[in-house]
Amino acid sequence: MSQRIPVTELTGDFRQRAEDALGDDQLRTNFRTAMDSLMTKRADAFPDEEEREGLRELGNRIKARALSRLPDLLEQLETRLTENGVQVHWAETVEEANRLVHGIIERRQGSRVVKGKSMVSEEMEMNAYLAERGIESLESDMGEYIVQLDDEKPSHIIMPAIHKNRRQVSRLFHDHLGEPETDDVNELIRIGRRTLRRKFMDADVGVSGVNFAIAETGTLLLVENEGNGRMSTTAPPVHIAVTGIEKVVQNLRDVVPLLSLLTRSALGQPITTYVNLISGPRKPEELDGPEEVHLVLLDNGRTGAFADAQMRQTLNCIRCGACMNHCPVYTRVGGHTYGEVYPGPIGKIVTPHMVGLHKVPDHPSASSLCGACGEVCPVKIPIPELLQRLRQENVKNPDEAPKVKDGGAKYSRSERLVWGLWQQLNTRPLLYRLFLWGATRFRKLTPAKAGPWTDNHTAPVPARRSLHDLAKDHLARQGGR
């Protein structure tokens, strides 16, 4: 596997991919089943509404406080980590981050990397970058391993292979590893584990993500359920952690509620099986642990979001995935439809800062604004409100200084004209009533086809008489006004 890993190319635009996904019954069933189960688990993990709401409020405040002091906390984090023997690196772009990671591996003359789950490394497309330079980078999280075997990208930030059912995984293992097919999930896990265990011992470098970077103590906190994260960060002689700059929090006390919110919102767990607190490389008197620990702090558009008081709230995100689990759109189209690293509601609001609205012009519109995401977000990011904001930025004249990367991506003079007419109609009472009169009088002329609406509905026929008309007559009879 030392050749370039061909990540499946995503073709077509958002709507085309959505249509393809909607036509795939197996995919629809896989997602519906999984999301239903995750929603139930989350609900069961928060039996007390008052406690849940208090905790969410607290989570929001902790993150907001951390963000309000972000530059200071990052500086403090660097100082403390350096004191602890961790080497801290800063990357403004994914290219820089990849170069840094590659540089560290090269210095150690490493050729085999084993990875714990990390969405930031997905953001960097680190596997592909390293593969092009002759370095094998193996995913050790079971879900990540499955999508890597199938040359895919994760379809969910917590459960990367959630789009596949057990039979599909069994076939994949059969095809790639020569294992006999089985329906038994435990057996599938055993197969994956057997294959991966050997790799940990051989690896030159372990790569991981970070859930919380604690400034006061210089600690990197990592949660996981499979033990692969602990192995990736302790077995190889070098550990490289990669994370976004928004993951920093002030102190360990802040972590307690955030951790509880994260694990309960994500999988309905009171706590994950493993909680790793990493505070430096192996000390002279210690028997195990890596000789070197590095942290790469990635910006990749985050400071752009930070600069805008409203969009800054996107940086509250602790990557639990609850918004996608509860999203009726995500549930139907799955993660790959979004075509970007972060799918679902949170993906729609964090991706524009990273790649620009030109690359994801349809994302802000792909929501009925039902509000389910905002309702479950453990740190109270008002996702619908931010989607609305992105819609505004999306249709602005690009000549006005854009406030979000590639603002004005959906600017359309003809659409602006339509809304201008709509405004005239609804601000001129006589015109509005004339419209009502015409629409009700000539209701039989309503065309049977009315754009995309009639793809899913029969054409809406206006009533015989408008409420304006009916109310006037009725109230006149009642002697009202």
Add this chain to the structure above:
Amino acid sequence: MSELFYDAAPNATRVAPERPVPRHYPAKPPEVILFGTCVVDLFFPEAGLDAIRLLEREGIQVRFPANQSCCGQPAWTSGYVAEARAVARAQLELLDAGLPVVVPSGSCAGMFRQHYRELFAGDAGMLEKVERLSEQTFELSEFLVHVCRVNWQDLGSPTRVALHTSCSARREMNTHLHARELLDKLSNVERVDHDHESECCGFGGTFSVRMPEISGAMVKDKTQSLVASGADEMVTADGGCLMNINGSLDKQREAFRGRHLASFLWERVSGERKEEVA
């Protein structure tokens, strides 16, 4: 757990709205304004009229200002702020008459109560009016339950209904609770649950025409679960959802239909059985 709730410091960047605080309701007023909403105006006018009748039955005189049009929501959710603001301003001027404003649609009421603030953020003069309107705005079922405190005798024959509430209305106005309470007052009406009841019907205003594939899949699932619920019909207090659900049912040639809550309620309490107005 309480020791965890230490002061996490105020935060300057937070814009997230608080969970709506329990609302204080006034005594029953002699007079109200009905804001019909544009969808009801053109497609479900009988529902608007039934809302007027329900209010009059409680001894309330209803005003229907002829210059009303739309709350501005379609432009607002499409990102056209200036256009939405112009339309909102026209309604604000009209509705600022010191009377309660009753709205037979949760999402339009939610627009008045929640989103006008965002629409006029920074405009102190307008915000004063916005606050007054927000205080005075009541979704119809909320008004019937908490202000009129209706007490009805059900004159209809036994029936089973499924209740659909629009998402924004449910989350912003608690309409599901109010509508349930009204249905519970009717002795011959049994409310049945349907699968994924709290999931969006897929309307979402312009979402339904911008993303027809996804919206269509959502409304198809919603209609299927409504049909499978065993209810005789669906009731909802939102014109947008009603148009979406009925239009989809018609397209699928299903006989099952939804009806506006106001029309359903009026039929039950007046004993009048009306012909469906297409």
